């Protein structure tokens with residue numbers, strides 16, 4: 001029987017490519033959008049309503065989902081957005097909004113699906129994090145924090161779900177050409193002290209957008225994880241990401257040695 005896969009945020013970018021690829025590969029796909037009516041009859045898979053910022057929407061969505069399908073095999077948490085700007089300039093309310101969507105929305109959807117997976121003693125949860133869930137760059141502090149939070153949460157959850165035969169995997173892309181920048185939110189009020197840094201960041205961002213890769217690479221990576229019997233937890237994808245991970249392990253090595261050295265000194 002065809003496996004059924006739910007892809008959140010399937011109207012654009014990675015989600016649209018992932019959902020289309022999975023449909024073409026023979027899976028039954030259900031995609032989500034805040035405005036599914038816009039895509040009626042335009043996509044090869046079914047779109048349903050889901051707004052990560054609304055508890056009511058998440059509850060209605062999960063109730064209806066299991067009325068329509070007898071079984072869900074895989075959840076792909078992909079929906080999310082970017083708050084960009086100098087950290088101090090970002091109003092706390094906008095920072096909270098970043099967490100409401102990227103972190104809490106993703107957790108609430110996962111919690112809505114988990115009872116079904118536990119009952120079935122089977123399931124796979126794939127979450128689109130980001131390379132900035134592992135490292136961080138300026139101008140995206142809240143975004144990086146929301147993705148770091150997801151990494152920490154799912155790393156812990158993975159151990160708890162082991163006994164239910166539910167696997168957990170993260171996808172950590174670097175920069176890819178989607179609509180993420182167009183759909184991003186930024187602070188209106190600027191602090192002039194940051195103007196010099198802002199100039200450098202703007203240049204860096206222009207370069208980053210120019211060098212961004214084809215998002216089909218990410219869709220292929222997700223397909224690999226979908227098809228893996230035992231997926232790895234961490235799945236970085238994109239130019240230079242393996243180097244970053246190696247460097248991070250190296251950095252942790254230094255950190256650990258520093259802590260051990262300090263402990264040894266305390267002992268003396």
Ligand SMILES: NC(=O)c1ccc[n+]([C@@H]2O[C@H](COP(=O)([O-])OP(=O)(O)OC[C@H]3O[C@@H](n4cnc5c(N)ncnc54)[C@H](OP(=O)(O)O)[C@@H]3O)[C@@H](O)[C@H]2O)c1
Pocket residue numbers: 008009010011012013014015032033034035050051052053078079080081082101105128129130131172173174175176177178179180181183
């Ligand atoms: N592009 C990159 O370089 C990059 C790199 C690393 C990670 N990512 C991550 O990849 C994921 C997809 O982003 P993308 O680059 O494909 O961006 P995108 O083209 O802007 O797509 C974002 C998707 O998320 C949905 N969405 C946004 N806010 C939502 C909300 N409050 N409730 C429900 N759905 C919401 C949108 O659906 P509707 O507007 O139809 O509701 C849309 O389908 C995100 O988690 C992003 O953080 C992107």
